[in-house]
Amino acid sequence: LYPDASRRIAAAFTALVEQEYRSGKSVNDYAAALGVTPTHLTRACNTACGRPASALLTDRIHYEARRLLIETDRPVKDIADELGFTSAAYFTRAFQKHTGYTPSAFRRTG
Numbered sequence: 167l168y169p170d171a172s173r174r175i176a177a178a179f180t181a182l183v184e185q186e187y188r189s190g191k192s193v194n195d196y197a198a199a200l201g202v203t204p205t206h207l208t209r210a211c212n213t214a215c216g217r218p219a220s221a222l223l224t225d226r227i228h229y230e231a232r233r234l235l236i237e238t239d240r241p242v243k244d245i246a247d248e249l250g251f252t253s254a255a256y257f258t259r260a261f262q263k264h265t266g267y268t269p270s271a272f273r274r275t276g
Contacts, residue, residue, distance in 0.1 A: 190250025
């Protein structure tokens with residue numbers, strides 16, 4: 167991939183993620199929306215940002231999760247729903263894998 171083309175694709179991807187990260191969409195969904203294959207999208211993000219598309223998407227979702235846990239008193243279930251997780255349990259597992267804390271424990275440390 168050419169660096170300029172990679173940067174354009176990565177920029178389009180991150181702009182789309184910023185608008186739609188609450189939707190529960192996968193990297194495949196974003197790639198389809200951008201008219202590229204998931205493999206091409208991941209290569210472009212790796213070239214432009216040094217991280218695969220999946221990591222950029224996960225980082226954005228978990229950044230928002232941490233923000234909501236610290237800045238609001240909303241139940242974990244509501245935050246999971248808002249961020250497109252299919253269940254609070256799945257959100258809790260994903261959050262703990264990403265941060266090392268359960269959402270409730272993270273909120274207490276925040």
